[in-house]
Amino acid sequence: MAIVSFEKVSKDYLTDGQRVHALDDITLEIERGEFVALMGRSGCGKSTLLNLAGAMDFPTSGNVVLDGVTTSALKDAGLTCLRREKVGFIFQSFQLLHTLTVFENVELPLLLAGKPKARDAARERLDWVELDGLGDRYPHQLSGGQMQRVGIARALVQSPAILLADEPTGNLDTITGNVILGLLKRLTRELNTATIMATHSAEAGALADAVVRLRDGKIEEIGRR
Numbered sequence: 625m626a627i628v629s630f631e632k633v634s635k636d637y638l639t640d641g642q643r644v645h646a647l648d649d650i651t652l653e654i655e656r657g658e659f660v661a662l663m664g665r666s667g668c669g670k671s672t673l674l675n676l677a678g679a680m681d682f683p684t685s686g687n688v689v690l691d692g693v694t695t696s697a698l699k700d701a702g703l704t705c706l707r708r709e710k711v712g713f714i715f716q717s718f719q720l721l722h723t724l725t726v727f728e729n730v731e732l733p734l735l736l737a738g739k740p741k742a743r744d745a746a747r748e749r750l751d752w753v754e755l756d757g758l759g760d761r762y763p764h765q766l767s768g769g770q771m772q773r774v775g776i777a778r779a780l781v782q783s784p785a786i787l788l789a790d791e792p793t794g795n796l797d798t799i800t801g802n803v804i805l806g807l808l809k810r811l812t813r814e815l816n817t818a819t820i821m822a823t824h825s826a827e828a829g830a831l832a833d834a835v836v837r838l839r840d841g842k843i844e845e846i847g848r849r
């Protein structure tokens with residue numbers, strides 16, 4: 625069974641009386657273990673698709689099914705719970721809290737959820753991203769690539785069903801970006817999660833198991849290796 629599926633999904637935004645068709649009739653299935661690149665020019669709907677996959681928002685029509693749960697069957701509170709349990713987010717600008725240490729940044733989702741053994745979990749995730757030994761540093765004492773590793777460790781701390789990354793290498797140089805892409809691909813496979821990454825990077829497209837190309841809110845092409 626797909627870990628996340630889109631069944632005839634459309635998403636409209638209404639702003640100042642204007643309707644924008646951000647996504648139009650998207651049907652897509654993503655399996656566990658898949659590292660998927662979402663590509664297409666600015667405004668084609670990549671971030672909107674990630675938001676729907678990550679239970680950040682409801683589709684206007686059609687269904688998004690995340691690990692067996694149809695998001696549109698939930699209310700706002702249910703959507704928030706689903707998102708907290710099932711989704712790890714990785715951001716272009718890392719979004720680390722600068723007054724917290726690396727350990728504390730990675731632990732935070734567990735502490736907010738009232739889960740025990742946060743330090744042990746953080747230590748393990750930092751080991752996965754090859755940052756063991758740096759837990760007591762603050763973000764300003766890290767390189768960009770190291771900050772993104774912390775972002776990945778934090779995204780993985782609750783063992784999410786899917787990882788979503790919006791331009792995860794957008795603030796990194798090409799070489800560092802490629803290392804991060806390799807890490808994401810390896811972790812996706814080893815942890816048997818699924819990663820969907822919005823990207824403009826050709827390197828990311830070349831490394832992915834599948835490239836989903838959007839154009840004006842529609843799927844133009846799905847290329848699977």
Ligand SMILES: Nc1ncnc2c1ncn2[C@@H]1O[C@H](COP(=O)(O)OP(=O)(O)OP(=O)(O)O)[C@@H](O)[C@H]1O
Pocket residue numbers: 637638639644645646664665666667668669670671672673822
């Ligand atoms: N909250 C919103 N309210 C209104 N319109 C929105 C909103 N979010 C996105 N849109 C519109 O929906 C369309 C798709 O936007 P989206 O952010 O998904 O594109 P994108 O592919 O991620 O672009 P980029 O590569 O620039 O990040 C665009 O026309 C955008 O202006």
Ligand SMILES: [Mg+2]
Pocket residue numbers: 670671672790822
């Ligand atoms: Mg975007």
